[in-house]
Amino acid sequence: MPILKKVTENKILRQAFFIAILLGVWQYIVSTGNYSELILPNLRSIWTALVDSISTGEMGERTAYSLYLIGKALAIGSGLALILTALAMLSPLFADFVKTITTIFNPLPGVALLPIALLWFGIGENSILLILVHSIIWPLILNATTGFRSVSRTQLEVGRNLGLRGLKLVSSVMVPSAFPYILTGFKISWSNSWRSLVAAEMIFGASGGQGGLGWLIYQKRFFLQTPYVFAALFVIILIGILVENVIFAQIEKWTIQRWGMIIQKEK
Amino acid sequence: MKRSIIFFVLIALLLSACSSSTAAPAAAEAAAIDAPVTTLRVAQQFGLGYAALTIADELNLFEKYLPGLQVEWLQLGSGGAINEAFIAGEVDVAVMGIPPFLIGWDKGIPWRVASGMCVMPLSLQTYKDNINSLADFGPDDKIAYPAPGSIQHILLSMAAERQLGSPTALDDIGVAMAHPDAAAALMNQKDISGHFTSPPYNFQELSQAGIHTVVDGTEAFGTEFTFLVAVASEELYENNPQAYSAFVMGIAEASDYINQHPQEAAAILAPSFGLDEETTLKYLTWPGMNYVTTPLGLMGFSDFMQNAGYIEKVPETVSEIAFPNVVAAIGQQSGTSGELETLQFRPE
Structure with missing residues (x-):
């Protein structure tokens, strides 16, 4: 055969x-x-819904808005994580503080913060950003500090012997050797925030002009357009797969695989 | 090779499990038809529009027409959620706005209108002095309504078509919020600048100084219209006409009771609204309140919703979307249309 x-x-x-x-x-x-078409639509109508929502630009607009929010949150979140981690590296006292707040906040699901976010920031982009930054920052700090702590003394000494000091030592020795951990942190942050975003938009229903894929599903649900709901789910899955298996895989290939830190993936 | 055989056997088992589990509910349904159900599952939401249900329940008006009838209540947050409960087969009768009912009918849910519930003033409020028409809402303002496709959303679209030329002109600043949350937000001047809502929430908002109405439902629709309808499944109507009639008669008697005895009705309703009797009475007798069981505006909503692209098909006659008791109440005059027939449409 x-x-x-x-x-x-x-x-x-x-x-x-x-x-x-x-x-x-x-x-x-x-x-x-x-089963009625309203419960389980057939594949052809899901496909038609997908093609239709892409051609009207609706799907593209919603997807772009979701990705824009995630991008913004990733920028803010990784910036904050960088600052906190750097400060923790410099002061053992601050390291304890960062460790404590990370332990407190990491297990808290982002969506659970929604009522508080609404009270503080009102409805709109800022509340969602708060939830996204929350779901990004803690796993990132957790992984980055573990990564930096696992840098071997030998490597650091070699770096110092080569005359590397301060930032140069961080960028040439510490970051590359902690990179597998940092990358894992980013992967977790991405998947956390992607899930939180879709959930948050569905719970309090973002407004029409500022809504991503979660809002699209929410809206289609009320008009009983089940095939469109499935089409949006398909896009959410597709983006998840693309980011994890293409973008992160590519970054891995360019960095830690090239640096010989992990063995080639099995075919 | 052996392993792949096991694999295919498992797949086959899975497939047969799927098909047998799909056959089981069909058999259960068949059994249910033989024994007439004495349970009536009613889905409702929260607000003054549902008062007739509470009165009928408190005064045992459904049981009056069918002794032994068990009524089970299902409280849901929006017409959309009621649609889903209906599709899932958890509900026999539901009270909801005409638009979500039409969305369900358009998608093939087997149901029709069994009774009108009420005509009430719906309206869009704001606290901003500089907003006096829809054109005054800027891109940073937000208008709250309970859900996309709700009667409040559709009335806002109708008003937007009249004042701004396009039914979707305000969709970008619309935001879905539950009535109590949005009312609290508006009265605290937080997050939203407008709230399209129904009694008692608009009455509460208007009772606060500084809040005024921008546009009301009658202006948007063009004439009087029914806010809520009671909708029953074809199955209930076909297989359990006694329970169906008991429900329709119970609603009619409760509606009449509220209109004739607002004082007593307020005493019964006050606890369920968390209001005192005096306020409840004030709201029940607010100008424009009418517990009337003949629906108005059925065709007006469906014509608009089809033109605006919210639904695909419209009924040719009222009988496609209403049961005979309702169709008969509206009537069918020979020659030109009767008054009640005309009132199913929006004025030209």
């Missing part, structure tokens, strides 16, 4: 095969006719 062998050996083909099975099961359940 050469074809079957080929399929089972290639990772991408293997995954495509599983997805095809899942879609087949979906369409089979739809075709039994036991």
